[in-house]
Amino acid sequence: MPRLQSAAELEKLRKAVLSGRDPGKPCISICAGIGCLGFAGDRVVGAFEEEIGRQGLKDRVDVKATGCHGFCDRGPIVAIYPEDICYVTVSPEDVPEIVSRTVLGKKLVDRLVYSDPATGKKAARPSEIPFYRNQMRLLIGDNTRIDPRSIEDYLAVGGYGALSKALFEMKPEQVLEEIKKANLRGRGGGGFPAGQKWETARKAPGEEKYVIVNGHEGEPGAFMDRAIFMGNPHRVLEGLIIGAYAIGSRQGFIYTRHDTPRLKQVIDRALSTARDHGLLGKAILGSGFSFDVEVHLDIGIFVSGESSALMRSIEGKKPEPRAKYIRTSVRGIWDRPSNLNNVETWANVPQIISRGSDWYAGIGTERSKGTKLISLSGNIVHAGVVEVPFGTTLRKIVYDIGGGIPDGKKLKAVHMGGPMGGSIPERFLDTPLDFDAMAKLGAPIGAGGLLVMDEDTRMVDVTRFFLDFLSHESCGKCVPCREGIRQMLKIVTSISEGKGKKGDIELLEEISEVAGAASLCALGKTASDPLRSTLRYFRDEYEASIR
Amino acid sequence: MDNDKIEEIISRHRGKPGSLIHVLLEIQSENHWLPRDVLDRVSRSLEVPLSQVLQVATFYKTFRLTPRGRHEVQVCTGSSCHVRGSARVLDAVQALLGIKPGETDPDSRFSLETGNCLGCCNLGPEIIVDGKHHGRVTPDKAEEVLKNYK
Numbered sequence: 127m128p129r130l131q132s133a134a135e136l137e138k139l140r141k142a143v144l145s146g147r148d149p150g151k152p153c154i155s156i157c158a159g160i161g162c163l164g165f166a167g168d169r170v171v172g173a174f175e176e177e178i179g180r181q182g183l184k185d186r187v188d189v190k191a192t193g194c195h196g197f198c199d200r201g202p203i204v205a206i207y208p209e210d211i212c213y214v215t216v217s218p219e220d221v222p223e224i225v226s227r228t229v230l231g232k233k234l235v236d237r238l239v240y241s242d243p244a245t246g247k248k249a250a251r252p253s254e255i256p257f258y259r260n261q262m263r264l265l266i267g268d269n270t271r272i273d274p275r276s277i278e279d280y281l282a283v284g285g286y287g288a289l290s291k292a293l294f295e296m297k298p299e300q301v302l303e304e305i306k307k308a309n310l311r312g313r314g315g316g317g318f319p320a321g322q323k324w325e326t327a328r329k330a331p332g333e334e335k336y337v338i339v340n341g342h343e344g345e346p347g348a349f350m351d352r353a354i355f356m357g358n359p360h361r362v363l364e365g366l367i368i369g370a371y372a373i374g375s376r377q378g379f380i381y382t383r384h385d386t387p388r389l390k391q392v393i394d395r396a397l398s399t400a401r402d403h404g405l406l407g408k409a410i411l412g413s414g415f416s417f418d419v420e421v422h423l424d425i426g427i428f429v430s431g432e433s434s435a436l437m438r439s440i441e442g443k444k445p446e447p448r449a450k451y452i453r454t455s456v457r458g459i460w461d462r463p464s465n466l467n468n469v470e471t472w473a474n475v476p477q478i479i480s481r482g483s484d485w486y487a488g489i490g491t492e493r494s495k496g497t498k499l500i501s502l503s504g505n506i507v508h509a510g511v512v513e514v515p516f517g518t519t520l521r522k523i524v525y526d527i528g529g530g531i532p533d534g535k536k537l538k539a540v541h542m543g544g545p546m547g548g549s550i551p552e553r554f555l556d557t558p559l560d561f562d563a564m565a566k567l568g569a570p571i572g573a574g575g576l577l578v579m580d581e582d583t584r585m586v587d588v589t590r591f592f593l594d595f596l597s598h599e600s601c602g603k604c605v606p607c608r609e610g611i612r613q614m615l616k617i618v619t620s621i622s623e624g625k626g627k628k629g630d631i632e633l634l635e636e637i638s639e640v641a642g643a644a645s646l647c648a649l650g651k652t653a654s655d656p657l658r659s660t661l662r663y664f665r666d667e668y669e670a671s672i673r
Numbered sequence: 674m675d676n677d678k679i680e681e682i683i684s685r686h687r688g689k690p691g692s693l694i695h696v697l698l699e700i701q702s703e704n705h706w707l708p709r710d711v712l713d714r715v716s717r718s719l720e721v722p723l724s725q726v727l728q729v730a731t732f733y734k735t736f737r738l739t740p741r742g743r744h745e746v747q748v749c750t751g752s753s754c755h756v757r758g759s760a761r762v763l764d765a766v767q768a769l770l771g772i773k774p775g776e777t778d779p780d781s782r783f784s785l786e787t788g789n790c791l792g793c794c795n796l797g798p799e800i801i802v803d804g805k806h807h808g809r810v811t812p813d814k815a816e817e818v819l820k821n822y823k
Binding site: 198199343346423439575588 | 690691692693694695698725728729732733734735736751752753755756757788789790791792793794795796797799806808
């Protein structure tokens with residue numbers, strides 16, 4: 127593949143890709159996201175390839191192993207185009223029947239069609255299945271159409287069009303202005319305005335600047351970044367290149383998980399095909415802009431997702447955070463300006479550039495724009511990856527999309543924001559998903575993990591769980607975090623075992639206040655947030671265990 | 674692990690900034706753990722003080738400084754598996770294998786770890802053996818699964 131030398135050559139290639147494709151040609155898209163792979167989704171992929179070969183249909187039917195479709199609970203998921211049929215819990219044994227009956231015979235295989243566990247109502251298409259119907263899938267929607275190893279699939283859905291527009295029709299300042307006007311807020315946890323961060327890095331003194339994708343996703347119950355990164359890597363990469371252009375960076379880093387080898391393979395392949403196509407490297411698309419990316423792996427500690435710690439890790443050192451009197455966007459990797467955003471934030475960038483900030487700002491609430499990916503887990507009928515516009519109520523996410531609580535049990539609480547988030551009781555379920563509204567309740571959105579808990583859950587245990595997690599993840603550099611978490615864990619453990627003493631609750635409140643005020647980084651500062659939220663809303667459960 | 678392989682890994686990374694972590698990761702993925710003499714060698718070859726090598730090797734949880742069993746068992750103890758009952762599964766697995774998280778049995782058959790969320794919350798509670806996920810595990814099912822690993 128000769129490197130593309132201009133915007134026109136990119137469009138020519140896109141046209142060639144599209145004209146070589148017949149929209150009426152049957153395509154079997156099998157989810158190979160981590161959730162479905164756990165259900166032996168790779169055996170389903172193999173079975174389809176074998177069956178298509180056996181029936182001599184290789185030229186007539188496409189088979190695609192894609193990234194996460196989102197409906198993980200009912201995996202492995204198989205989508206069939208052009209009819210747009212969605213089959214659930216498919217096993218390799220179902221494959222020959224799907225090929226002859228549905229792909230060739232255009233008839234449904236009834237037992238593989240989704241049926242609503244409450245009503246028994248069947249629904250064969252995503253437009254009819256409540257889980258899909260109630261979402262707005264701007265980010266993850268393309269996943270079902272894309273083989274993550276194929277750059278052509280990404281070009282076919284308009285990929286790299288935004289990059290070409292940014293490079294040839296916009297100045298870096300204009301790109302920055304669009305992101306600011308769209309009010310894109312960081313999806314990694316803090317909800318900090320991305321445009322403002324970019325501007326700080328752009329204006330920071332220094333020739334060498336870096337842009338970084340934070341794909342660490344270390345919090346338990348969060349798997350949406352992997353869904354988008356493993357399913358549509360070029361989209362994240364395109365966002366990163368556009369950001370680098372706006373900021374004036376020539377070197378990027380991707381920091382991602384070591385324990386998902388497939389993710390690394392997908393990213394490496396996306397980088398090398400982008401280089402081959404002239405979308406990465408020297409003089410991108412023949413413009414004067416050059417930029418390249420290096421991959422680094424996290425190696426199993428939560429704190430290395432914290433921005434300053436992550437940058438130490440990229441330098442090859444142990445990931446200890448530092449006090450951020452000077453932001454990392456001014457002094458980051460090797461003390462140079464370094465702009466860090468998480469996977470989902472970068473994935474939002476291309477659509478803002480191609481469709482405009484006005485369009486983007488029309489989605490969501492007043493201060494939280496666009497859509498949010500949510501990892502739905504816990505005591506929920508349909509665990510999976512969900513995408514909704516900001517402003518959607520938690521009730522809609524849990525019941526209309528998630529299908530409610532299994533085994534006829536009642537909902538007790540939902541927890542957002544992982545180990546540094548909070549739990550809120552059922553009565554707040556009509557709260558809209560919004561950075562500020564959720565933070566006010568003490569359950570910040572964080573990265574977007576939504577843990578659902580039924581009536582059997584003991585909130586003191588859940589709090590103990592998060593403190594236990596953090597006690598292993600604290601880097602130990604500063605005392606309020608290291609010792610504070612340990613002491614809080616000790617007290618909460620004794621309360622959860624029914625051995626609480628008078629004065630324990632007050633002591634917990636005191637320690638959490640000190641750890642919150644005096645810790646060095648966000649991990650220690652917010653480590654007691656789950657505790658604070660459960661003390662706020664479920665205090666009676668603590669009191670009941672104290673003699 | 675033979676010295677040529679170690680030298681080959683080191684020489685590919687030598688001179689690049691931030692190379693220490695990459696080198697340790699690659700050695701571990703070949704050898705499953707990091708013996709002390711290998712760390713000495715990395716220190717000399719990369720010209721990084723041994724104190725710094727040990728600092729990195731002991732800080733990150735992924736690095737193993739003791740030998741591993743033939744099969745690696747992970748019990749997910751993430752938040753979703755927790756509310757779905759992973760504590761009972763962990764108790765059962767510990768009783769079955771006779772070891773605690775972080776340990777290897779005397780026959781070097783199994784090493785046990787607890788893992789924090791591998792992103793398959795739809796499968797919870799789950800155990801992962803040699804990278805293969807086993808979902809919706811009960812104490813009985815755990816026994817069924819582990820029987821198959823010799």
